[in-house]
Amino acid sequence: MSAPLKLVFAGTPEFAVPCLEACRATGADVVAVYTQPDRPAGRGRKLAPSPVKQAALAAGLVVEQPETLRTAEAQATLAAYRPDLMVVVAYGLILPRKVLAIPRLGCWNVHASLLPRWRGAAPIQRAILAGDAETGIDLMQMEAGLDTGPVLLEKRTPIGREDTGGSLHDRLATLGAEALAEGLARVLAGETLAATAQAAEGVTYAHKLDKAEARLDFSRPAIELERQVRAFDPWPGSDAEIAGEPLRIWAARALDLAHAATPGSVLGTGREGIDVACGNGALRITALQRAGGRRISAVDYLNARPELRQASALSPLG
Incomplete structure (x- = not known):
């Protein structure tokens, strides 16, 4: 019997929690969860853990919270987990080339748009602002560029006139978990996912909300x-x-x-x-x-x- 897939998960906000749960549900061995350091929150500005950290600790998973992944020390810590795959969902830190090369199967990203449209930080809100008729989730093989990697799986959903940033966020979080679960299941079954390069035309950037x-x-x-x-x-x-x-x-x-x-x-x-x-x-x-x-x-x-x-x-x- 082959050893289970060793997986490192990296994510921070509520959007990423369903994807973490999907990783655990597939039977993969989640050896570590990476998330942003605790940040001040609320009226008292006390340090608060991210939603992903809370979910990871509740599941008894190991949590890492480096300020950056650019240092040799942070990269050595990640490499020591010997991951087969790293799954990144709204993590908030840049992954250097050396980090992308650590997992045997590379790094996957769950992105909330139909790439190459709305690369970047706020694809959900930018799609509504632009009046887009549909959006979706792309499961992408990560490379050094910002959301430029080839797409492994895609799921689409219409944007209704009643949709808000909140309602579309929740629907895409669920859709992202479904896409990730499907991708992991296929890899665990021994399949190699076909990667489709993004189109050169139609690139737009979803700048961070202000x-x-x-x-x-x-x-x-x-x-x-x-x-x-x-x-x-x-x-x-x-x-x-x-x-x-x-x-x-x-x-x-x-x-x-x-x-x-x-x-x-x-x-x-x-x-x-x-x-x-x-x-x-x-x-x-x-x-x-x-x-x-x-x-x-x-x-x-x-x-x-x-x-x-x-x-x-x-x-x-x-």
Whole structure:
């Protein structure tokens, strides 16, 4: 009987946890789990373990948390595990060439896009922002470039108009675990996965999200703002000033509504929400949050600000 596949897993956020569980479920021997060092979190800014570390410790797995994998010491530690394969899922550290060469079967990466579109840090949110009709998961053989390696397996999913960054994140995390489990099962059965080189055309980069992007610019088309609200839920959120009050916008829908109003002005209010003029069309806000408050419906907000009903540039929505 052959020895089980020795696997090192590297990941950090919640997105990577289902993939760690998939590795364990296949029967592979997870000899170590690599994750980012504990970081300050919460109001008290106390050091907190990553979701992957929490899952690994709960499963009784060995955890390594190097600040970098570029040092000879870190590389020697990894090599001592003698891994057959390293699986990387949203780890957050660059793997140098020497690290990529350590496992016998190299390193696999689970990436949340259909490569070569949306290489980089925030593929889920960038796909929604761009209005993409679909996205998916690519299981990729890693090489030195950023998400440039050949694809081993691909799974697709449509992006619906109700999808948010959060809902798509969760669906892709599950899909990623399914793709990884399938790939591992095939390797464990003695199969060699065919690697398909990425196309040279269609390369785009999903740059890391920044809080500075949170502000809604009502001079832009309403459909772009709708996508922003969806993409930035739950982080970093979308901020706007409505009738003089700063608000966090959690749900909104673009309307194909012709108007001559100044972008940012309230066009109408009612049971369906608050319509705000945009550079093209209008944005109907249906859920929001006041400073220091919780998420509420636009109707509840209007009940607390009845003057907005009289301040509308057009008649109420009814």
